[in-house]
Each structure stands twice: as structure tokens, then as C-alpha cells.
Amino acid sequence: MKLFRTGRGAVVEKGGKFRLLPALDWNLLFQKADVALFLQELLQRAEPVVFDPAQLLAPIVGQEVWAAGVTYTRSRTARMEESKAAGGESFYDRVYEARRPELFFKATPGRTVGPSGEVGIRSDSTWSVPEPELTLAINSAGRIFGYTVGNDMSARDIEGENPLYLPQAKVYDGCCALGPGLLLADSLPATTEIRLAIMRSSQVIFEGTTRLSAMKRTPEELASFLFRYNSFPSGCFLLTGTGIVPPNDFTLREGDEIRITIEPIGTLVNRVKVL
DSSP states (O other), X not given: OEEEEETTEEXXXXXXXXXXXXXXXXXXXXXXXXXXXXXXXXXXXXXXXXXXXXXXXXXOSSOEEEEEESOXXXXXXXXXXXXXXXXXXXXXXXXXXXXXXXXXXXXXXXXXXXXXXXXXXXXXXXXXXXXXXXXXXXXXXXXXXXXXXXXXXXXXXXXXXXXGGHHHHHOSTTOEEEEEEEEEOSOOOTTOEEEEEEEETTEEEEEEEEEGGGOSSOHHHHHHHHTTTOOOTTOEEEEOOOSOOOOTTOOOOTTXXXXXXXXXXXXXXXXXXXO
């Protein structure tokens, strides 16, 4: 079952059929102990609808977006390289091996764009990249009930200058993208593939793939640490880290198209704008 947020309301896809739930309270959804069961009951009186992808919105209303870092070997290596000049390269190696993961605040709903929205790159950055990530939808009790595609936009030069600049490298208008919708499932197989393609002038200029099996930590582990002594009345999203990092001589430009695919969730497509 998949759940989409559109301009007409929530749309549920089940068995290839789409049904409209125009009055669904999105924040209430994240408070339910069993989201799938809650939606099943609503679907009994929901109307069929023709699904229009052009109406898709980011699947977020009142949720905070958080992120985990250094959960893949490729991410660890990249962040050690970018922070070497600032003397912080050992931090990322140590957190990769540590019991406690790196977790940080990523975005408010207003800083998050949906499918076909424009992600931002800072004009005071000369080295900006997308980070394609499996993203967890977590209810207010800390239970993972769904998954979506996430893009953790990053200004690598700002973060590399000093690790204490992480919030400026990560949190700004259009710094995050989520979508196209939520896949409601208890878990995803370790063989699940994440694919990234970056287009410039209709040409692929970078592409890469990874699998969930390359993650050092499990989604459940990351969620449990996030909810330690922390409450989320309307639930939250948690990006789980990236295993795909473009080469050090690559940076995004205005108008680039970013395509991130995680099957069976779908593909998140966004264009880049300079802030």
C-alpha cells in the first residue's frame, strides 16, 4: 500500500487502484499505532480517483525531518576527505565505529520540497551535492510504519571547513526533498537498491547505486536513538545516510535535474536552483 499527499487530499494506492481521502488529517496519521489498519478502515468508504502525479506534494505537514550521518563506508570516506584540512577527519571515522550514531536536525516542513519541487544550493557554497537516502516515516510512538525517498542536500565545502558548520551546510531553504509518497511496510529487504542520476542539459553527468545491505546500522537502531529522551507529537522523518557521493570535482549547478529511485517506493525528481 502507498500513500500520497496531493492538492486534493490524500490518495491511497492499493492493488493498482487509487482512492481519495480528502479529509485525512496527515498529522493524526502519524499518531496512529497501526497506520495501515487505520487506512484500511477509511478505504471502505473512500471514492475511486484518477491519479495525477502533477498534483503530488511533499508527504509532510507537521513533521520534523532529521538525518543520520556516516552510516555507509562511502559517506565516511567522503566526509573524512572534505574535513581533512580542518583537522576533523578522525571524527567521522570514530563515529562510524561508535555505538552511538550521528543524528542531526535536517529540515522543517517549510524547508522541504516534494516531487518536481526545486531544491536549493547556497550561493555562498562552491561545492554542493545531493545525498540520496532511504527515509523512514516514524509515528509518535517511535515505530517505523513507512518509507519514502529523501534528498539530503549538502554544501560540502562549508561542512568541510569546520565540522561545527554542519547546520549551515545542511539546513536552509530547499535543503531537503521527500517523495513521491509513503510506502507502508514493516521493512525493506537488504537487497533494496538506491539509484541516483544527475542530468545536465538532458545528459547524465553522474550516476551511482548502492544497496541497503551496505548500511552499517539498521533503520530500527537509528530510530531508537532518535527517540531517546526526544518526543515527536506528530511523528517525524529520518533520513538514513547516503552511500552514493559524487567525485570531489563535482558540484551541482542551476537547472540540474536530480533523480533518486528506490523501488518499490518510486522516483523522486527535483531541479536545482541557486539561492
